Structure formats: C-alpha cells, structure tokens
Amino acid sequence: MTVSPRNCERVVLIGWGAIGTAVARLLAEVQSEARIVAVAVRDPARPRSTLPDGARLISRPAELSDVDADLVIEAAGRDSVAPWARAALGAGVDFVVSSTSALAEAALLDELCGLARTNRAQLIVQPGALGGVDALAAARHMGLARVEHRIVKPAHAWAGTEAESLCALNALDAPVAFFTGTAAEAAARFPQNANVALTTALAGIGPERTRITLIADPAATLNRHEITASGDFGTLDVQIANRPLPENPKSSAMTALNLVRLIGNRKAGLVV
The missing domain is CATH 3.40.50.720 (NAD(P)-binding Rossmann-like Domain)
Known part of the structure; x- marks a missing residue:
C-alpha cells in the first residue's frame, strides 16, 4: 500500500x-x-x-x-x-x-x-461513545489511584448477551447491576456492549485495575457512561448519555461522531 x-x-x-x-x-x-x-x-x-x-x-x-x-x-x-x-x-x-x-x-x-x-x-x-478520555489519559501521567466506569443501557440493548442468564431482562422493573469486575473481564464477556471498557482502561490504569459495572435499566432510553477517577491530579467525574443508533441499539451515535471528528482532524489546520 x-x-x-x-x-x-x-x-x-x-x-x-x-x-x-x-x-x-x-x-x-x-x-x-x-x-x-x-x-x-x-x-x-x-x-x-x-x-x-x-x-x-x-x-x-x-x-x-x-x-x-x-x-x-x-x-x-x-x-x-x-x-x-x-x-x-x-x-x-x-x-x-x-x-x-x-x-x-x-x-x-x-x-x-x-x-x-x-x-x-x-x-x-478512538473515544467511541465516551467523553473525557483525553483528560483521563492526561491524568495518568501524574498517577491514577482509581478508575471506575459504569455502563447503563436499556434492558433490550443487552439482549443476545450473557446478561440474559444473569438477570431477567424482559421482566425488570428497576435498574439491575448484573456485572461488576475488571475491564478485561467485561470486554471479554460483553464485547459488543463493553468496548468502551477497554477504551477507559487503555487511557487510564489498565484492564486489570479498571473496575466496570454493567447495568440494565428498563426505564432508560439512552446509553449512559459514568466514569470516575482519582489520583494526584485530583478527581474526574464524567457522565455522557448517548442516543443509540437506530440500526443497532448496542452502538451509540457518538461512536460515529467521534470517528468523523478524528477524520476531520487529520487534515485540519486547527485541531481541538
């Protein structure tokens, strides 16, 4: 090539x-x-x-x-x-x-x-569905003590995954945290829904130290990510709620938007 x-x-x-x-x-x-x-x-x-x-x-x-x-x-x-x-x-x-x-x-x-x-x-x-990845990646240079990432999606967005055996997705009447573990485990067991778990981990303290919680919420209409981190830099608390793509409820529109931004920045005179 x-x-x-x-x-x-x-x-x-x-x-x-x-x-x-x-x-x-x-x-x-x-x-x-x-x-x-x-x-x-x-x-x-x-x-x-x-x-x-x-x-x-x-x-x-x-x-x-x-x-x-x-x-x-x-x-x-x-x-x-x-x-x-x-x-x-x-x-x-x-x-x-x-x-x-x-x-x-x-x-x-x-x-x-x-x-x-x-x-x-x-x-x-690329940041995918997330915000604040740049701040997290910058903060690690001063040292991060803790990074946690909660992923909240509508119950139906977890259909076809291991979540079906961990909770009654079709009968939920309140949010359920059906998984808590490392980013490495979340990405391996829920690859379609938890790609961002590895994004957070790679930006911060790694797949084995980053803690991930996955939540099915029957009342949710958006895909929500809540990232908290602390270290010598201070504290970071980022929340973003994304509309899913109509064609695929497991993917967020922000993923496509971040790709468009990345492509545009490759040749832009001003990069923000």
Whole structure:
C-alpha cells in the first residue's frame, strides 16, 4: 500500500453496518473533503446501493495493498481487528480501532504496537461513545489511584448477551447491576456492549485495575457512561448519555461522531 501526500484524506472503512454507514452519511452532511476509497465487507457479491461514490468493495486484508489509503478504520466487530490491523500497520498505514475489546488480548496489543512502531504508523483507539478520555489519559501521567466506569443501557440493548442468564431482562422493573469486575473481564464477556471498557482502561490504569459495572435499566432510553477517577491530579467525574443508533441499539451515535471528528482532524489546520 503506497501513501502519498495529498490534501484529501483517503479512508478505508472496515465494516458497512450501523457505524460505517453513519460515518459515511455524516461525512457527506458536513461536506468533508475526506474520501472513502474502499469498504471492506464479508460478502462483496451482495449488492450495496448506498456505498459512497467511487468506493470499491474489498473482503480480504491482502487487498489493502491495492488501495491507496491514508487511514483504515475498523467498525466491524472484535474478530476483524487483528487481521485488518496487521495488514494496515504492516504497510505503514494508521489503523483506528472501534472494537476495542479485541485489545483485551495482551499478546495482540503488544504485536500491533510493535508493528506500528516498526512501520512508523499509529494504532489509534478512538473515544467511541465516551467523553473525557483525553483528560483521563492526561491524568495518568501524574498517577491514577482509581478508575471506575459504569455502563447503563436499556434492558433490550443487552439482549443476545450473557446478561440474559444473569438477570431477567424482559421482566425488570428497576435498574439491575448484573456485572461488576475488571475491564478485561467485561470486554471479554460483553464485547459488543463493553468496548468502551477497554477504551477507559487503555487511557487510564489498565484492564486489570479498571473496575466496570454493567447495568440494565428498563426505564432508560439512552446509553449512559459514568466514569470516575482519582489520583494526584485530583478527581474526574464524567457522565455522557448517548442516543443509540437506530440500526443497532448496542452502538451509540457518538461512536460515529467521534470517528468523523478524528477524520476531520487529520487534515485540519486547527485541531481541538
């Protein structure tokens, strides 16, 4: 994969589900100069009428070598991270992770960081549905003593996960905390819903020391994240409530918005 200087950021999206399609729509709405040059899908033979103009369909990581891209963004699920990240970082192209739970595997995280360093590329963990990640990451340089993250979602958003065996999702009449443990355990057991658990952990004190509580709330209509941290820097208390994407109640609109912000900042003269 060759990368040449240009004013236009050329992006490859891995995945064309709720997040990928929302990113493409938002880029068009804000009239971004970034171009989606390729979209990776499992079945390229299936017709897709909504692809961005000029975007080609690919299905194998090896095909990245034929795409002239500046940035590869994963939005396809945990299993897609390792093969596509290896291909992108191995070619010296920055790779953005959305399914951060994949990085709970310490060996994979070490491997990808090594590839990034060797090839002068970046493995980028985007904030996803969270706010305050920048402050948390900054605070760790002075030392963090405690980081806790509560994830509150409507009961139906936990359907199809282990939560179904831990509480009566369809019969709840009050919020239930059905899991409390480390970020590593939360990401491994609830990869679709708790990607942000690893984001918080990587920004702060790591997967084994970060405490996660998962809550099903029958009255909730938004996905809420509550992060508290303390250390020599002081205290941090951040809460954000996100609207879920209509196509996927497990994903928040803020995830797509943060990706659009990231893409825009790559070429912006002013970055905030």
